[in-house]
Each structure stands twice: as structure tokens, then as C-alpha cells.
Amino acid sequence: MKITFYKNHDWVYGVSATITLKQKPIMKISRILLTVVMAFTLMLGTAAFAQKTKMVGGAAMYPTKNIIENAVNSKDHTTLVAAVKAAGLVETLEGKGPFTVFAPTNAAFDKLPKGTVETLLKPENKKMLQGILTYHVVSGKWSAADVATAIKKGGGKAEVATVQGGKLWFMMNGKDLWIQDEKGGKAKVTIADVNQSNGVIHVIDTVLMHK
Numbered sequence: 001m002k003i004t005f006y007k008n009h010d011w012v013y014g015v016s017a018t019i020t021l022k023q024k025p026i027m028k029i030s031r032i033l034l035t036v037v038m039a040f041t042l043m044l045g046t047a048a049f050a051q052k053t054k055m056v057g058g059a060a061m062y063p064t065k066n067i068i069e070n071a072v073n074s075k076d077h078t079t080l081v082a083a084v085k086a087a088g089l090v091e092t093l094e095g096k097g098p099f100t101v102f103a104p105t106n107a108a109f110d111k112l113p114k115g116t117v118e119t120l121l122k123p124e125n126k127k128m129l130q131g132i133l134t135y136h137v138v139s140g141k142w143s144a145a146d147v148a149t150a151i152k153k154g155g156g157k158a159e160v161a162t163v164q165g166g167k168l169w170f171m172m173n174g175k176d177l178w179i180q181d182e183k184g185g186k187a188k189v190t191i192a193d194v195n196q197s198n199g200v201i202h203v204i205d206t207v208l209m210h211k
Contacts, residue, residue: 054194056203057105063195067093067101070196076203079109079117086121087129097198098141099163102179102187104207112207134164135181135210141199144177144192166210181208 053060057074068090071077080103084090093099109117120129138160147170150158158170169180177189187206194201 052195054191056191056194056201061194061196061201064197066198067097067099067196067201069094070194070201071103076105076107077103079106080104083109083117083121083129083133086123087126087133089130089133093137093198095198098139099199100138100140100142101199101201102136102138102168102189102204102208103201104136104187104204105190108187108204108206131164131210132207135162135166135168136208137163138168139163143200144189144202147177148172162210164210168208177202179204179208182211183209185209 053062055061056070057076059070059073059075061070061074068081068084071084072081074081084093093101119125120132142160147158150160151170151172156171160168160170162168166182168182171178171180177192179187179189181187185206185208187204187208189202190205191203194203
């Protein structure tokens with residue numbers, strides 16, 4: 001019997017087994033099948049391990065949980081979670097996705113003019129809040145490596161469309177990944193590649209604003 005694991009970057013995504021049987025006893029066949037099952041189980045465990053659990057806001061972010069399930073546990077994202085709830089986007093971000101979310105910290109929201117957050121959280125400003133939050137979401141799963149590749153192909157800058165409909169621009173400054181919004185503001189990615197079951201989160205230090 002020959003068992004082969006296939007890898008794509010850090011992900012183990014397949015296993016094949018070639019079994020040659022020449023009138024082997026049933027018990028021997030059972031042992032071979034058991035070996036294949038154990039190998040497949042090992043493969044799944046390795047793949048799960050490849051998605052490292054990261055700490056954000058004092059809490060572990062589990063790759064097996066969705067964006068909302070993880071975000072509610074981060075002490076650094078209580079304002080963002082409150083905003084997502086007020087905007088009625090919880091169900092959306094619990095969905096299949098995948099989504100790439102650029103998640104501003106509480107400190108990022110504190111940079112906004114005094115009273116801005118309180119105003120946005122009012123029911124009458126729900127659509128405005130939805131626009132701001134969905135401007136921080138891109139369809140698909142964009143890892144930091146994916147973004148870096150796009151930047152390289154773009155000659156130092158990469159443009160992406162957000163769920164809100166606006167655009168964001170990615171660029172590197174040394175080893176740091178930066179995001180520019182439509183108003184010229186810039187946010188730094190402070191924690192990258194926080195994998196989720198329905199996408200990925202990149203923590204940022206500034207709230208992005210669309211036109």
C-alpha cells in the first residue's frame with residue numbers, strides 16, 4: 001500500500017492510497033482500510049493545525065468559528081461588534097462567505113471626531129452605518145500573501161472593490177501592509193491572517209471611510 005499526501009503552500013488538502021490486493025485475507029484488507037482511514041484523519045488534523053489560532057484582544061480566535069463568533073470575544077473590538085449589531089449585519093457575517101474583513105479596533109474608532117460613534121449607532125443612521133462597515137469587507141478570502149502578490153503585480157499598489165461598492169488600495173511600507181481609503185486616509189494592518197471558518201480578519205488601526 002502506498003499513501004501520498006499532497007500539499008498546497010501550508011495546506012494539506014488531499015491524500016491518495018494505492019492498494020494492491022492479491023487474495024489477501026479479509027482481516028488483512030480491514031487493516032489496510034483502517035490504515036487509510038487513520039491517514040485521512042491525520043490529514044484533516046494537519047490541515048486544521050495549519051490554520052493557527054491567533055490571539056486578538058486577549059482572546060483566542062479559532063479558525064473553526066465564524067467571524068462573529070470570534071469577534072465577540074475580542075476586548076479590542078467591542079465597538080465594532082456593537083456597530084455590526086446596530087447595522088443588522090450579524091447574520092450576514094455569520095454566513096458562508098468567504099469574507100475578508102478589515103476590523104478596526106476600539107482605539108481606531110476613538111480616533112473619529114467626538115460623538116461620531118454614538119451618532120452612527122442611532123437607528124435613524126442604520127444605512128450610513130451599514131455603508132461604513134461594508135466598506136471594510138471584501139468578497140473572497142484575501143490572505144496577507146495574496147494582497148502582497150497583488151501589490152507586486154500592480155507595481156506597488158493594488159486596488160480592490162468592497163462589498164459597499166467603493167474601492168480600497170493596498171500598499172507596503174517596509175514590511176507593513178497599509179490600506180488607503182477613498183478619502184485618502186490610511187490604516188495599518190496590525191494583526192494579519194486571523195483565519196475564520198468563513199473567511200479571514202485583518203486587524204487595522206484606523207477606520208476606513210468611503211466617499
